[in-house]
Amino acid sequence: MAISPIYALRETGQNLWRNFMLSFATIITIGVSLWLFGGFFLVNYAVDNATARWEGGIEFVIWMNPDASAEQDANIRNSLESPAISSFAYVDQDATYAEFVELFADTPEMYEVVTPEILPPSYRVIPTNPDADVVQELALQFADRPGVRDVVSADETIRQIQNQADEISRVFLIVSIILLIAATLLILTNVVSAIRSRGSEIEIMKVVGATNWFIRIPFMLEGLAQAMIGALGAWVGLFFLNNNVIAGLGDGDALELMRGFRVSDSEFYSTSVLMLGIAVIVSGIGSMVAVTRYLDT
């Protein structure tokens, strides 16, 4: 038997309105859990994209002491004139200071206390062979040289980024799964509450011959509506995360290692579709359990 769309929408709207506070709590929980779930995917995509860039041109940075002598500096420069090195660039103290200012543009108190003289100049090096082990070995050759303060290879930094990203995304995933379970239970509770508050109507519907599906559909739509509104909120949050946070990190010139930390449109939209699918599954489980347990003929 066909159910009138007007009837279904009216009944669904009434159910949502009748349990407004509970519906609102459910929508927020679904929204936050889906946002975290989507965030887990976006962070992973962004890290994959960032590290993919480094895989094609692993480089390392030789940080010199600010007071390194001209002779020490010349020694390093001579060593870099080698077939093992594809190219290198010298970043002097003024340029380092400019990067520093840009990096901490939002916190003037940081760069106001720093002067170019105390910042280390550096060599940004691109080896001929991008193999991580070769790069690591090359980097180590400079580590103990006079005038060298530190050598940071990109693969080490990437590993750090990956480890931190793994930890962040793990937290996102765990919290989102817990919240999704809570959201499913909230939908179930909400639908059960709506069923109980409409007990007389349901009794009449059964007596006059309404089919089980006719009775069930408005309650299932209620769960679906909550999930969809929550998913919409989560999508807006993800859009913000992608366009402002992830894109901002990826675009920052000062954060050299973060360049490429971005999510493509197709990755963003596939994550959105996945989020929508999760919302449908969560609402489906919550409302189906409720209607099958509490609406038996």
Next chain:
Amino acid sequence: MIKLENVTKVYKGDVVAVRDATVDIGKGEFVFLVGQSGSGKSTFIRLLNREETPEHGTIYVAGKDISSLGAWKVPYLRRNIGYIFQDFKLLPKKTVAENVAFALEVIGKPRHVIRKQVPAILELVGLADKMENIPTELSGGEQQRVSIARAFVNRPLILLADEPTGNLDPQTSVGIMKLLDRINRTGTTVVMATHDRGIVDTMRRRVIELDRGQVVRDQARGVYE
């Protein structure tokens, strides 16, 4: 129209509500079910509506065995059976017209059919001027008329009434019985469970008496006794 063959219904704890009942009710008959409280009248009615299923025996309604009817077919059976409650069971926030329309709306009747049938049935039960009232603005008798209108708006073949005058004073009960009699004269089979001796004795229709679940009397043009 209705046929019970050796029907037994047992509730949990071995409580026998209906015991080996065999009854045949023809189309257009008006039947009173009488008996003391707990004699099985309500269970008898609920068996006919497939709210209960028998442990033994077979129940036929309009030639179909409803004892073995699939669960998904039950709603379609119920569209041919009107049901009147003792406590009316009207929806308090809906108007009289909306209460009656609800019964058609939830079985998927188109709006133009609902707009035509609801005023007609309210005219039949004498409530044409109360269509926009809500149930709390009506007397008990009027509320029961709305309940009857809701049960009959889909023109069912059978009307089941479980103590429809149980909450009404004798004078109002007479009005309700006249209405049920009028509906019965349209060819609708009416099965009514009642405790009201006066009504049964006045109307002199077929009387089936139950005692501890057993049919102990089946009398044409009977009295309450």
